Amino acid sequence: MGLEQKNVPPDLTVDIGSLKLKNPVMTASGTFGYGEEYSPYMDLNQIGAIVVKGLSLEPRMGNAPPRIMETPCGMLNAVGLQNIGVRAFIATKLPFLRQFETPVIVNIYAESVDEFSILAQKLSEAQGVHALEVNISCPNVKKGGIAFGTDPDMAAEVTRRVKDATDLPVIVKLTPNVTDIAMIAQSVEAAGADAVSLINTITGMSVDVDKRMPHLWNITGGLSGPAIKPVALRMVWQVVNRVSIPVIGLGGIMTAEDALEYLIVGARAVQVGTANFVNARAIPDIIEGIGKYLRKHQMTHIDELIGSLRSR
Amino acid sequence: MRQFMMGGLVESNAEVREGHYLLSLRLPLSFALPLPGQFVMVSLKGRKDMLLARPFSVSGFNRRAQDVRVEILYRVAGQGTRLLARLGIGEDVDISGPLGRPFEISPAINNVILVAGGIGIAPLRYLLASLKAQGTDRTLRIDFYMGAKTVDELLELETTRCLCDNLHVCTDDCSMGHPGLVTEPLEQAIKSYPLNDTLICACGPLGMIRRLSEILMQYPLACQVSLEERMACGLGACLGCAVAVRGPNGEKQYQRVCREGPVFNLRDILWD
Numbered sequence A: 001m002g003l004e005q006k007n008v009p010p011d012l013t014v015d016i017g018s019l020k021l022k023n024p025v026m027t028a029s030g031t032f033g034y035g036e037e038y039s040p041y042m043d044l045n046q047i048g049a050i051v052v053k054g055l056s057l058e059p060r061m062g063n064a065p066p067r068i069m070e071t072p073c074g075m076l077n078a079v080g081l082q083n084i085g086v087r088a089f090i091a092t093k094l095p096f097l098r099q100f101e102t103p104v105i106v107n108i109y110a111e112s113v114d115e116f117s118i119l120a121q122k123l124s125e126a127q128g129v130h131a132l133e134v135n136i137s138c139p140n141v142k143k144g145g146i147a148f149g150t151d152p153d154m155a156a157e158v159t160r161r162v163k164d165a166t167d168l169p170v171i172v173k174l175t176p177n178v179t180d181i182a183m184i185a186q187s188v189e190a191a192g193a194d195a196v197s198l199i200n201t202i203t204g205m206s207v208d209v210d211k212r213m214p215h216l217w218n219i220t221g222g223l224s225g226p227a228i229k230p231v232a233l234r235m236v237w238q239v240v241n242r243v244s245i246p247v248i249g250l251g252g253i254m255t256a257e258d259a260l261e262y263l264i265v266g267a268r269a270v271q272v273g274t275a276n277f278v279n280a281r282a283i284p285d286i287i288e289g290i291g292k293y294l295r296k297h298q299m300t301h302i303d304e305l306i307g308s309l310r311s312r
Numbered sequence B: 001m002r003q004f005m006m007g008g009l010v011e012s013n014a015e016v017r018e019g020h021y022l023l024s025l026r027l028p029l030s031f032a033l034p035l036p037g038q039f040v041m042v043s044l045k046g047r048k049d050m051l052l053a054r055p056f057s058v059s060g061f062n063r064r065a066q067d068v069r070v071e072i073l074y075r076v077a078g079q080g081t082r083l084l085a086r087l088g089i090g091e092d093v094d095i096s097g098p099l100g101r102p103f104e105i106s107p108a109i110n111n112v113i114l115v116a117g118g119i120g121i122a123p124l125r126y127l128l129a130s131l132k133a134q135g136t137d138r139t140l141r142i143d144f145y146m147g148a149k150t151v152d153e154l155l156e157l158e159t160t161r162c163l164c165d166n167l168h169v170c171t172d173d174c175s176m177g178h179p180g181l182v183t184e185p186l187e188q189a190i191k192s193y194p195l196n197d198t199l200i201c202a203c204g205p206l207g208m209i210r211r212l213s214e215i216l217m218q219y220p221l222a223c224q225v226s227l228e229e230r231m232a233c234g235l236g237a238c239l240g241c242a243v244a245v246r247g248p249n250g251e252k253q254y255q256r257v258c259r260e261g262p263v264f265n266l267r268d269i270l271w272d
Helices: A002-007 A086-098 A113-125 A152-165 A181-190 A226-240 A256-265 A274-278 A282-296 B079-085 B118-133 B157-163 B183-192 B206-218
Strands: A014-016 A019-021 A025-027 A050-055 A068-071 A074-077 A104-108 A131-135 A170-173 A195-198 A202-205 A220-224 A247-250 A269-272 B004-017 B020-028 B039-044 B054-057 B060-063 B067-075 B092-099 B111-117 B141-148 B166-171 B198-203 B222-226 B242-246 B252-256 B263-265
Touching: A025 A282, A050 A086, A068 A220, A074 A226, A074 A274, A086 A104, A086 A113, A104 A113, A113 A131, A113 A152, A131 A152, A152 A170, A152 A181, A181 A195, A181 A226, A195 A226, A220 A226, A226 A247, A226 A256, A247 A256, A256 A269, A256 A282, A269 A282, A274 A282, B004 B067, B004 B079, B020 B079, B020 B092, B039 B067, B039 B079, B054 B067, B054 B079, B054 B118, B060 B118, B067 B079, B067 B118, B111 B118, B111 B183, B111 B206, B118 B141, B118 B157, B118 B198, B118 B222, B141 B157, B141 B183, B157 B166, B166 B183, B183 B206, B198 B206, B206 B222
Parallel strands: A025 A050, A025 A269, A050 A104, A104 A131, A131 A170, A170 A195, A195 A247, A247 A269, B111 B141, B111 B198, B141 B166, B198 B222
Antiparallel strands: A014 A019, A068 A074, A074 A220, A202 A220, B004 B020, B004 B092, B020 B067, B039 B054, B039 B092, B060 B067, B222 B263, B242 B252
């Protein structure tokens, strides 16, 4: 029996509400386009779930350039949610994604609660959408976005309206740019969220000293990459201890070891973002590394790892 | 389009002029032939102080018996290129490419005008070499307008002089050739080029590109320009490398330098 078990690959499946994933590694919204961009480099069936670039009801042009700047161990971006709009997504991008077994999670952004509701409805009617991720945390747009995510009542209201408009699992993506992120998490949990994902980027800034101008047209941008991992990990740990819904951890995950840290503190799944820009095969590498770790530690199921943080 | 991510070895990385380097990378034979105007993403392995890969136009390409050489002409402009300049022979780098939309020269074109400002010569060096290598079935006339701040920053002067039919040199500080902007001698000569079979291919600072667009408003020669913008992935996902262009219905939209570019039709670019 013991010998036979050694050859069985560890079970990486996790549940996020009613959503079943073959492994806990998803793409982070805005770092994987609509999937097509990465299909030359990997089999998209390998991924736990694909979270697509944030969508709004109408197409959005996005911010003027420059939009990105590398900073120590990270990058600032201020893309401004450039996207093709929900109708074009359903018509032109979803058919491609439907070819794969990988669940598609659509990240949605709106400037009003009503718009969130309409978006949720439209996407629920489309074939091939498996969950919604509600973006109440974008730091790079003037209206909506982070404004909803920094107020617990507004966050709850958006969550309720999206839940009312859809039967799909609803993940609420939280911003770190608050005093107590766990309080926001509790608020959206009470409003019916099926899961929370955190963190979105940390608002930051960078200045060109020769020109004495901000590097970014938007002046400020969202910081991502290895620089934010300790902050994000701390927040995930705090939220895990305060809510009972699944927590999806993200922020600076570049390697399997980074992902393991999140799982150990209690994240049910993780998202990989900036790493996709650095290494187009980051996600398959991370999934493989998690499997190897489980085998090495003789775990047969990833549940044995999740939330297994020991006290010092 | 075939694209690759692979490791390469530094064959040479010589400082050709102060602050300007020519990097030659040795890559496996499977690396696809880059088309002039295309670029590659170069990253340094395991560096904590350079997270993202950097985009570079292909400046040269040679196929050998055992491997291929990709040449990159670059100017040290920031942290990434500073680190790149320190690379020694035999060190390894990661490269992906060839990426992006190349220059497209239709068979109807008989006159090609190349306009380079400063390090903007990087993609035009490869374009010029490719046009000459195409051989005898085409009799292209190639005029080259090369500008730089000063004589020391005029790169590839002798090779260019040999390969093109007419070379016009300009320097901002009057240290060589026409004193002033590279667009000035072009503007003087512009009406000598026929509208129906001439194409301008340009790369240089935004000010130069913008001046070109003004000149071509008066005399609408076709013009393709290679643009540069900060990018994170080079694959079309990050949407970092945005450039404002006129869309198919005339509306303003942002396109990606890495996918819809780096070569754009000059008349599509919006300036305000």
